[in-house]
Amino acid sequence: MGNSQKRAVQNYRSRLGERGLARFEVLGRASDRDLVRSLARRLAEDTPEASELRAAVSKSIGGEPPKPGGILAALRRSPLVGAELDLSRPREEPRRVDL
Secondary structure (H helix, E strand, C coil), X not given: XXXXXXXXXXXXXXXXXXXXXXXXXXXXXXXXXXXXXXXXXXXXXXXXXXXXXXXXXXXXXXXXXXXXXHHHHHHHCCCCCCCCCCCCCCCCCCCCCCC
16 A cells, blocks of 8 residues: 555544544454445444434343353362262373384
8 A cells, every 4th residue: 555545544534533433344244244244334323223222232232241260160160079080091101103
C-alpha cells in the first residue's frame, strides 16, 4: 500500500473511533453474511432499539460467565469419586528401534 492509501485508511479509522465505532473481522458461514452485516449495522446505531437488541443478543448468547473452579467441581460430582481406582502402570523398558 502506498503512503496516501495508508493515510486514507488511518483517517477513516480515526473518524470511526471518534464516532465510537471499531472495524473488526468475524468468521462465519457464507449464508449468514447478510444477517451478521444487518445485525452489526443495527448495533452501530445509537438508538433505544439498538440497546434493546444488544441486551437481547447478550442475554441469548452470553449466559453466565464460567465460575472459577468449574473443572474441580465437575470432578467432585463424578460418579467415580471414592471408587478407589488403581491408576498406576508398570514401568517397562522402551522397545528398541532400528533407524
